[in-house]
Amino acid sequence: MLDINFIKEHTDQVKQSMTNKGMNDTGLVDKVVEADRQWRELVQKVEKLRSESNQKAKKIGGLMKEGKREQAQKLIDENTKIKEQIQEKETDLDQFKNERDQLLLQIPNVADQSVPVGSDENDNEVVHTWGEPLKKEWRKPHWELNDFDGKLDFDRGSKVTGAGFPFYTGRVAQLQRALISYFLSKARENGYTEIQPPFFVNEDSARGTGQLPDKEDMMYVIPRDELYIIPTAEVPVTNYHRDEILSKDQLSLKYSAYTPCWRREAGSHGTEVRGLNRLHQFDKVELVKIVHPDRSDDELESLRVDAESLLEELELPYRTLLMCTGDMGFTQAKKYDLEVWSPGQEKWLEVSSCSNFRSYQARRMQIRYRGDDGDTHMVHTLNGSGLALPRVMAAVLEHYQLEEGGVAIPGVLKSFMRGDKL
RNA sequence: GGAGAGGUGGCUGAGUGGUCGAAAGCGGCGCCCUGCUAAGGCGUUAUACCCCUCGCGGGGUAUCGAGGGUUCGAAUCCCUCCCUCUCCGCCA
Numbered sequence: 001m002l003d004i005n006f007i008k009e010h011t012d013q014v015k016q017s018m019t020n021k022g023m024n025d026t027g028l029v030d031k032v033v034e035a036d037r038q039w040r041e042l043v044q045k046v047e048k049l050r051s052e053s054n055q056k057a058k059k060i061g062g063l064m065k066e067g068k069r070e071q072a073q074k075l076i077d078e079n080t081k082i083k084e085q086i087q088e089k090e091t092d093l094d095q096f097k098n099e100r101d102q103l104l105l106q107i108p109n110v111a112d113q114s115v116p117v118g119s120d121e122n123d124n125e126v127v128h129t130w131g132e133p134l135k136k137e138w139r140k141p142h143w144e145l146n147d148f149d150g151k152l153d154f155d156r157g158s159k160v161t162g163a164g165f166p167f168y169t170g171r172v173a174q175l176q177r178a179l180i181s182y183f184l185s186k187a188r189e190n191g192y193t194e195i196q197p198p199f200f201v202n203e204d205s206a207r208g209t210g211q212l213p214d215k216e217d218m219m220y221v222i223p224r225d226e227l228y229i230i231p232t233a234e235v236p237v238t239n240y241h242r243d244e245i246l247s248k249d250q251l252s253l254k255y256s257a258y259t260p261c262w263r264r265e266a267g268s269h270g271t272e273v274r275g276l277n278r279l280h281q282f283d284k285v286e287l288v289k290i291v292h293p294d295r296s297d298d299e300l301e302s303l304r305v306d307a308e309s310l311l312e313e314l315e316l317p318y319r320t321l322l323m324c325t326g327d328m329g330f331t332q333a334k335k336y337d338l339e340v341w342s343p344g345q346e347k348w349l350e351v352s353s354c355s356n357f358r359s360y361q362a363r364r365m366q367i368r369y370r371g372d373d374g375d376t377h378m379v380h381t382l383n384g385s386g387l388a389l390p391r392v393m394a395a396v397l398e399h400y401q402l403e404e405g406g407v408a409i410p411g412v413l414k415s416f417m418r419g420d421k422l
Numbered sequence: 423g424g425a426g427a428g429g430u431g432g433c434u435g436a437g438u439g440g441u442c443g444a445a446a447g448c449g450g451c452g453c454c455c456u457g458c459u460a461a462g463g464c465g466u467u468a469u470a471c472c473c474c475u476c477g478c479g480g481g482g483u484a485u486c487g488a489g490g491g492u493u494c495g496a497a498u499c500c501c502u503c504c505c506u507c508u509c510c511g512c513c514a
Contacts, residue, residue, distance in 0.1 A: 040472070043472055043473090044473065048473095048482080050482085051481095057440075058441070058495080060495070061495070064440080064494095065440080072494080076495095082494095245469085
């Protein structure tokens with residue numbers, strides 16, 4: 001969420017930013033400012049009453065000790081009345097505060113100056129391309145490839161669990177594992193600390209990174225134990241430092257985490273979800289950064305480069321998009337998407353999304369650092385996929401498939417698995 | 423899962439109804455002393471929010487695992503939940 005004081009001082013900017021993200025209800029901004037004003041007004045009254053009551057309670061203590069019962073009783077009666085007044089106002093106080101906070105959660109992050117204003121994916125800017133996209137020619141989509149020892153077994157996945165839960169067997173399973181190892185070892189070279197987080201999180205964590213309340217339908221839930229199954233490692237890894245005050249020289253913190261991810265993907269069917277294009281369970285190596293506010297712009301660029309370099313070393317053609325205001329999501333200030341070329345399908349597949357959340361998540365999670373001034377300030381959080389496995393797998397299979405049959409193994413993976421081909 | 427013990431500031435640890443936001447020690451920071459170092463002396467050292475102030479700063483409220491309750495008054499009493507430790511059981 002945004003800082004209420006920032007909203008009060010930059011009302012027009014916040015409204016404009018909402019409009020740019022395609023949200024028309026800018027009246028929310030006025031409502032939140034008004035709710036805050038009402039809350040502040042009442043807070044002053046209630047705290048004054050509490051102060052009065054505290055003072056009297058202290059006097060009562062003294063009088064009781066001296067044995068002056070009657071005088072004490074008089075003050076007790078007065079305090080009972082004050083207490084009634086406080087209780088009356090406290091209901092409103094909570095209501096105003098809840099209303100304010102509720103509204104605050106509905107106001108999206110302000111987009112960075114450099115983000116193009118636009119309404120949908122057509123307004124995203126291609127900021128970088130690498131490699132020559134291969135023509136389809138004789139190439140097959142990955143779900144038709146099976147002339148090697150192992151397979152992507154969608155049918156048995158459907159039988160055992162359901163659509164979107166494939167088996168990877170034999171050489172394909174090994175290839176997947178090699179990719180994960182490669183991603184993690186690159187992350188280590190780039191200064192990220194590897195983390196193995198829990199795959200389930202509690203409600204506070206789900207709220208911290210913003211999956212709750214707005215994206216509840218995205219997650220699988222275990223109601224009996226009140227746990228949420230992670231849709232991305234971002235959730236447990238960023239929450240690792242929830243409610244902490246970090247020292248300035250701990251920053252920047254950089255973490256990598258390999259986890260499976262589970263997403264309900266309610267309502268998506270059809271050709272877009274063929275093969276590995278969209279799954280309910282998929283593997284991903286996630287990169288998370290917790291940084292000093294002054295550094296977050298630079299850290300986003302280096303995060304993006306960290307992700308891009310993986311595709312370059314795999315020699316997979318890709319392009320990088322700067323997402324426009326309308327396509328970037330609620331909590332981000334700036335976001336890049338990396339899309340790899342799929343020659344078998346002749347289309348671009350999103351394999352990474354690198355975002356700067358500025359202080360938006362940090363404020364929800366109360367992750368702060370102590371500055372040189374001795375005060376606490378919100379950190380900035382960033383994350384990016386490095387990378388999501390299934391579509392990279394699809395691109396590798398399609399890009400490295402051989403006309404005579406089989407699939408070559410990318411050079412960079414050769415130290416992570418046996419052989420030259422699948 | 424069963425039985426018991428416990429959760430207090432950066433850390434250790436006192437505190438069982440009033441002047442306790444909390445003793446003491448350690449650690450941190452500042453100053454003093456001192457050829458250097460070590461030792462020592464004095465002071466200072468939680469977080470959030472509200473109000474006043476240009477600022478320095480001042481006033482107030484809340485917080486002793488979390489939430490609720492009793493009371494004029496709760497770290498302290500009661501209830502619920504969470505977590506940690508010990509023993510037993512079960513188990514990869």
